[in-house]
Amino acid sequence: MLESTVAAIRPLDEAAMAAARELQGRLTKPAGSLGALEPLSVRLAGLAGACPPPLPDQAAVAIFAGDHGVHAQGVTPWPQEVTAQMIGNFLAGGAVVNAFARQAGASVTVVDVGVATPLSVTPPDPAARAADPAGPSALTVDVVATPADPDGPRLVAANVRAGTRDMTVTAALTRDEARAAVETGIRVADELVDGGAGILLTGDMGIGNTTPAAALVAVFAGADAAAATGRGTGVDDETYARKVAVVRAALARHTPDPADPLGVLASVGGLEHAALAGLILGAAARRVPVLLDGVIAVSAALAAAAFAPDAVGAMVAGHRSAEPGATAALRHLGLDPLIDLGLRLGEGTGALLALPVVTGAVRVLHEVATFDAAGVAEK
Numbered sequence: 001m002l003e004s005t006v007a008a009i010r011p012l013d014e015a016a017m018a019a020a021r022e023l024q025g026r027l028t029k030p031a032g033s034l035g036a037l038e039p040l041s042v043r044l045a046g047l048a049g050a051c052p053p054p055l056p057d058q059a060a061v062a063i064f065a066g067d068h069g070v071h072a073q074g075v076t077p078w079p080q081e082v083t084a085q086m087i088g089n090f091l092a093g094g095a096v097v098n099a100f101a102r103q104a105g106a107s108v109t110v111v112d113v114g115v116a117t118p119l120s121v122t123p124p125d126p127a128a129r130a131a132d133p134a135g136p137s138a139l140t141v142d143v144v145a146t147p148a149d150p151d152g153p154r155l156v157a158a159n160v161r162a163g164t165r166d167m168t169v170t171a172a173l174t175r176d177e178a179r180a181a182v183e184t185g186i187r188v189a190d191e192l193v194d195g196g197a198g199i200l201l202t203g204d205m206g207i208g209n210t211t212p213a214a215a216l217v218a219v220f221a222g223a224d225a226a227a228a229t230g231r232g233t234g235v236d237d238e239t240y241a242r243k244v245a246v247v248r249a250a251l252a253r254h255t256p257d258p259a260d261p262l263g264v265l266a267s268v269g270g271l272e273h274a275a276l277a278g279l280i281l282g283a284a285a286r287r288v289p290v291l292l293d294g295v296i297a298v299s300a301a302l303a304a305a306a307f308a309p310d311a312v313g314a315m316v317a318g319h320r321s322a323e324p325g326a327t328a329a330l331r332h333l334g335l336d337p338l339i340d341l342g343l344r345l346g347e348g349t350g351a352l353l354a355l356p357v358v359t360g361a362v363r364v365l366h367e368v369a370t371f372d373a374a375g376v377a378e379k
């Protein structure tokens with residue numbers, strides 16, 4: 001499935017991009033006055049192979065959750081159980097991502113791809129699923145909890161293993177485990193797009209996950225461990241120094257080859273990072289834009305680009321995370337973030353805040369009059 005998805009990812013459609021550029025030039029505004037929105041609209045036309053491209057309706061956030069063996073090295077002050085507890089919070093609608101998703105009108109899908117703590121959720125109801133195969137629990141990956149509100153957050157059970165191994169001791173994952181996580185992400189992308197999503201947004205939850213994110217950025221963007229590593233949830237100087245040393249030690253132990261993205265994800269990645277890479281590949285194969293959140297998302301995007309360089313055409317950088325690794329990754333991908341608010345939360349929050357910007361970029365091509373049609377004189 002990974003190979004066929006990668007093979008389906010093609011370059012942007014030049015004719016649609018030329019049409020969008022030409023249309024932008026005829027709209028009732030000075031050329032270039034919409035700044036970054038103009039090249040974005042052109043790229044989204046190229047992705048859709050149509051001008052105008054469809055409005056990115058039915059936005060869907062997929063929050064991939066996983067735990068990390070490297071937590072044992074003291075890289076974060078938060079207990080591992082917070083990953084599972086936050087899943088409960090997502091499903092109850094109480095996290096920041098829920099507030100922003102409600103504001104943006106986006107659906108929330110939480111995917112347990114590797115949480116270590118057993119989740120206390122309602123078991124699946126096979127009868128209800130059979131009765132309403134097209135309902136909110138129609139993901140073929142098992143949905144174990146659906147809310148009373150059919151539009152509320154859902155949980156997908158796709159646990160590959162109960163957290164990664166400690167990458168300073170051994171590879172975080174086997175290649176098979178990394179592949180299973182990537183393919184989970186592809187499957188989630190497929191099912192969300194089949195369900196009508198016009199844009200996918202990346203989300204993550206995993207205590208300790210900024211450490212493997214830093215390692216991935218160091219490998220794929222060729223950054224030094226110190227330049228790729230940030231303070232995550234806000235660690236003190238002593239913990240930060242340890243975190244850099246942990247990233248350096250993992251890189252020295254595994255010497256991952258950036259030309260082998262599955263190997264990199266297996267040795268120093270995380271289950272949510274691998275699944276996010278899959279979600280991005282899946283979106284690119286379906287030619288649906290994927291709006292990237294923070295450092296975890298962009299570290300996964302580097303892996304996706306290593307699998308399929310043309311996948312970058314489907315990526316929109318939602319925001320510039322305060323994590324230094326995010327900036328290094330975006331530079332490597334050649335992406336400019338849409339907003340820069342100093343956020344450092346993850347969950348998909350920065351992507352959700354950027355969503356109206358993406359919609360606006362496309363809406364202009366649909367709704368703004370041309371000089372000719374509006375009878376406005378040109379310069």
Ligand SMILES: Cc1cc2ncn([C@H]3O[C@H](COP(=O)(O)O)[C@@H](O)[C@H]3O)c2cc1C
Pocket residue numbers: 075076077078082086204205206207208209210211231232233234345346347
């Ligand atoms: C309550 C809480 C909610 C969060 N939501 C996202 N994260 C973010 O912080 C974690 C990564 O930071 P580090 O590598 O320093 O542990 C991830 O779970 C990420 O999603 C959270 C973290 C906490 C504590």
Ligand SMILES: O=C(O)c1cccnc1
Pocket residue numbers: 210231232233293294295296297321322323326343344345346347
């Ligand atoms: O950039 C992010 O997504 C981020 C930053 C710090 C902690 N968790 C996530």
